[in-house]
Amino acid sequence: MTPGAGAFVLVAEDDAKQAELVRRYLQREDHAVLVVSDGRAAIDQIRSRRPDLLILDVMMPELDGLDVLRVVRRDYDIPILMVTARSAADDKLAGFDLGADDYLTKPYDPRELMARVRSLLRRAQASGGSVVLPLRVGPLSLDQVRHEVRLDGRRVECTPAEFRLLETLMSSPGRVFSRRQLLDQAHGADSFVTDRTADAHVKNLRRKIEANPRKPVLLQTVYGVGYRITDGHQASDA
Structure with a gap:
């Protein structure tokens, strides 16, 4: 991701309507977006394409979001925003303990989601330092x-x-x-x-x-x- 350029965002969300809403808001800000609907597909895409940001629903088929988070954090340091319909404090703490960078509870205002996306991408870019050559x-x-x-x-x-x-x-x-x-x-x-x-x-x-x-x-x-x-x-x- 270069300054002024859109990011590549992977959205792992099994609710088709919610995923399409998130896709539209991300694309309005010139981000490239890929949507997957289960946890195994999310892991496969991260391993093959390494997104700049992962928006990860907790409740998904195959593997739930917490299991995906556990696997991804073993090998990658990409920013991860968890979203869930469950508001229990224990769920949030589990997400943060496993390495989530931010947490948003459904239903949420898409504008708040985008504000958090911008914040996470800014932090990731700032911590990246100078260009890393192959x-x-x-x-x-x-x-x-x-x-x-x-x-x-x-x-x-x-x-x-x-x-x-x-x-x-x-x-x-x-x-x-x-x-x-x-x-x-x-x-x-x-x-x-x-x-x-x-x-x-x-x-x-x-x-x-x-x-x-x-x-x-x-x-x-x-x-x-x-x-x-x-x-x-x-x-x-x-």
């Missing part, structure tokens, strides 16, 4: 804003953990990272995962980015130490 190493590029990895321009599908591991390696090309350093970035320092988890992530990534995963030239092993990413011209131990 990381590039040889034929690989990693866009931290769009959450995309590309190999020679072709998109590479990565899990969130694989993305974070690759992001760590590409932030310092040629540097050797230990398995534990990579796992801390991919899963968090308090996670209970073994070094074999790092090896599994590397194996999966090599299938996706190497011409010959058995003879890797980009994601290389440094025996007894860990892994590094190179442009393909540096000698490998593997």
